[in-house]
Amino acid sequence: MAMRAASSSPSTAGPQQLQWPTEAGAAAPLRSSLAVRTRCAPRGRALTQGAAASLAAAAGASLDGGRSDVDADVDGDSEGGRGVGGSSGSGSDGDGDGGVSDGLVGRRSRREAFVLATRDEDTIASIVTGMSHGSVAIIRVSGSDAVPTASKVFRPGGRFRFDWQPKSHRVYYGTAVDGDETVLDEVLALVMLSPRSYTAEDVVELHCHGGPVCAARVLRAVIEAGARPAKAGEFTLRAFLNGRLDLAQAESVSELLSARTVAAADSALAGLRGGLGAEVAALRGHCLDVLVELEARLDFDEDLPPIDVPNLRARIEAIQAGIERALRTARTGNLLRRGLQVAIVGRPNVGKSSLLNAWTNSDRAIVTEVAGTTRDVLEAQLSVGGVPVTLLDTAGIRASDDVVERIGVERSRAAASAADIVVMVIDGAEGWTEADGEIYRGLWGGDSAAAGSSSQPQSLPLPLLARDTFSAVVRTSAAQRQGLEELDAALLQLAGAPQLASGGVSWSVNERQAEALVRSHEALMRLAESVSSDLPLDFWTIDLRAALLALGEVSGDEVGEEVLDAVFSRFCIGK
Numbered sequence: 001m002a003m004r005a006a007s008s009s010p011s012t013a014g015p016q017q018l019q020w021p022t023e024a025g026a027a028a029p030l031r032s033s034l035a036v037r038t039r040c041a042p043r044g045r046a047l048t049q050g051a052a053a054s055l056a057a058a059a060g061a062s063l064d065g066g067r068s069d070v071d072a073d074v075d076g077d078s079e080g081g082r083g084v085g086g087s088s089g090s091g092s093d094g095d096g097d098g099g100v101s102d103g104l105v106g107r108r109s110r111r112e113a114f115v116l117a118t119r120d121e122d123t124i125a126s127i128v129t130g131m132s133h134g135s136v137a138i139i140r141v142s143g144s145d146a147v148p149t150a151s152k153v154f155r156p157g158g159r160f161r162f163d164w165q166p167k168s169h170r171v172y173y174g175t176a177v178d179g180d181e182t183v184l185d186e187v188l189a190l191v192m193l194s195p196r197s198y199t200a201e202d203v204v205e206l207h208c209h210g211g212p213v214c215a216a217r218v219l220r221a222v223i224e225a226g227a228r229p230a231k232a233g234e235f236t237l238r239a240f241l242n243g244r245l246d247l248a249q250a251e252s253v254s255e256l257l258s259a260r261t262v263a264a265a266d267s268a269l270a271g272l273r274g275g276l277g278a279e280v281a282a283l284r285g286h287c288l289d290v291l292v293e294l295e296a297r298l299d300f301d302e303d304l305p306p307i308d309v310p311n312l313r314a315r316i317e318a319i320q321a322g323i324e325r326a327l328r329t330a331r332t333g334n335l336l337r338r339g340l341q342v343a344i345v346g347r348p349n350v351g352k353s354s355l356l357n358a359w360t361n362s363d364r365a366i367v368t369e370v371a372g373t374t375r376d377v378l379e380a381q382l383s384v385g386g387v388p389v390t391l392l393d394t395a396g397i398r399a400s401d402d403v404v405e406r407i408g409v410e411r412s413r414a415a416a417s418a419a420d421i422v423v424m425v426i427d428g429a430e431g432w433t434e435a436d437g438e439i440y441r442g443l444w445g446g447d448s449a450a451a452g453s454s455s456q457p458q459s460l461p462l463p464l465l466a467r468d469t470f471s472a473v474v475r476t477s478a479a480q481r482q483g484l485e486e487l488d489a490a491l492l493q494l495a496g497a498p499q500l501a502s503g504g505v506s507w508s509v510n511e512r513q514a515e516a517l518v519r520s521h522e523a524l525m526r527l528a529e530s531v532s533s534d535l536p537l538d539f540w541t542i543d544l545r546a547a548l549l550a551l552g553e554v555s556g557d558e559v560g561e562e563v564l565d566a567v568f569s570r571f572c573i574g575k
């Protein structure tokens with residue numbers, strides 16, 4: 001069997017420009033660049049530079065940056081608790097942010113810079129667990145009225161029956177009722193008072209019985225009690241606006257939820273711990289230092305010594321090197337997030353479906369000795385060294401009078417052209433046949449291979465043709481489950497990710513972040529040019545501000561509402 005990437009269009013990247021490395025045609029060697037070919041067009045996002053610029057001045061401002069740890073008591077016993085009647089007001093509780101260093105996320109200052117992001121004070125609610133399965137379903141109520149709202153629905157049992165003073169990080173047993181005091185479910189209420197909650201607002205979780213009915217009924221009661229249904233990503237948006245997460249961390253939350261492999265989850269978790277945010281914060285700091293020095297020269301030119309240009313150049317290069325380091329994670333990140341589509345093609349009866357079954361260790365595909373068994377494209381998921389792979393078994397390609405089979409063959413071709421990598425299966429007993437040659441010419445074009453191979457492929461021994469055309473040739477036996485590890489290795493090699501298998505997965509930048517990092521890098525390049533061509537100082541600061549702004553879009557320190565909308569609308573409801 002032979003394997004190659006589905007596309008072979010050569011790089012047209014200019015030599016100077018730093019390329020967005022998640023796209024095909026990046027400056028990387030052809031083989032590996034193919035692996036991260038995006039299946040769909042990269043989501044271009046309108047990034048509001050104007051809006052962000054107006055925020056830049058306010059960046060860093062914080063109302064409650066000096067929060068102190070006045071309550072180190074984890075389960076809240078020492079607190080006085082809180083009466084159910086009154087609204088608490090976010091942050092009024094005086095709880096500290098102690099213990100954050102060993103948690104996944106630390107607290108940062110409230111994002112007062114976000115004058116443009118409307119901060120609504122509604123108390124919101126949603127079911128935050130999967131809707132159909134599971135024996136427990138959780139409703140999260142978040143906002144300054146979370147406690148009074150939940151109190152209209154929750155009836156504590158036992159010793160709290162008559163006097164419920166909900167304390168933070170305490171769980172209470174009871175029932176959920178509607179407006180007529182009709183019992184809807186037996187529940188647990190988990191109280192997390194501001195700022196010690198996921199959103200940093202007051203949160204009450206109602207843990208209901210699972211299944212389609214209980215949580216839906218309790219949620220309706222919560223809405224009737226005054227909460228509004230949460231929009232997709234709205235809890236995490238609030239966590240971000242309240243300074244609990246930076247934008248990169250917030251994106252990691254969504255990536256963690258959609259991770260399909262352990263490696264992908266590990267990478268998202270590393271992002272949630274703030275790896276990228278810290279890196280970008282450091283780079284922004286360096287940019288700011290330079291900016292301050294340049295602006296001082298603009299303001300008090302006569303009083304200051306001249307700028308040390310070689311030193312300035314070195315500092316710009318160091319920042320650029322940091323950006324490049326972050327960008328180098330994009331390829332891995334993209335692989336982990338998107339995974340690879342791998343189409344298995346070949347003529348009928350050569351063992352495509354058997355290979356899919358062996359590779360996924362399943363009986364997913366029907367296997368018979370009848371040629372033309374597989375009629376439609378069949379998908380199966382597996383993890384190859386941490387990369388989520390979607391395997392596509394396809395109908396054997398041949399000319400046919402059968403309408404159904406003809407449609408199947410068309411779908412095989414379509415699957416092959418849409419896939420990131422195509423595995424062509426060849427019958428090891430028969431070797432390369434004329435029919436294989438036809439399929440090969442049909443999929444890869446008659447003349448894209450080595451000279452001579454297109455006209456007389458059957459006269460070429462397989463290894464020679466394969467060497468010229470395919471990135472790897474692997475001998476497998478589906479029946480004996482042999483050669484599968486070699487197949488994994490060849491796939492990872494072709495995907496440009498052999499190192500993933502060996503563990504040590506760290507954070508990685510996503511497309512949005514990579515795009516902003518590239519813009520920042522480009523601005524620094526313009527800055528270097530402005531310095532070299534001895535342009536006036538204000539040109540330098542314009543470039544530097546642009547670089548700073550783009551970095552701020554990664555961390556979320558400088559973004560407009562559109563970027564936030566774009567990021568958080570991709571979240572699922574309840575996150």
Ligand SMILES: Nc1nc2c(c(=O)[nH]1)N(C=O)[C@@H](CNc1ccc(C(=O)N[C@@H](CCC(=O)O)C(=O)O)cc1)CN2
Nearest residue numbers: 074096097099100103138169190192195196197198205
């Ligand atoms: N029931 C439940 N499980 C969950 C979540 C949740 O919201 N509810 N999570 C949601 O995604 C994740 C955990 N994320 C969380 C992050 C922070 C806090 C929180 O309350 N942090 C406080 C607590 C520290 C303390 O004071 O003890 C803080 O950092 O101030 C809670 C959950 C996974 N499991």
Ligand SMILES: Nc1nc2c(ncn2[C@@H]2O[C@H](COP(=O)(O)OP(=O)(O)OP(=O)(O)O)[C@@H](O)[C@H]2O)c(=O)[nH]1
Nearest residue numbers: 348349350351352353354369372373374396477478
């Ligand atoms: N000895 C041996 N036989 C195999 C192997 N793989 C598949 N076969 C046999 O080859 C026949 C065809 O296998 P399939 O997996 O259905 O072949 P296919 O390429 O999916 O065929 P179509 O769906 O018709 O295109 C079956 O009888 C399999 O048992 C193998 O590795 N070794």
Ligand SMILES: [Mg+2]
Nearest residue numbers: 352353373374
């Ligand atoms: Mg088949």
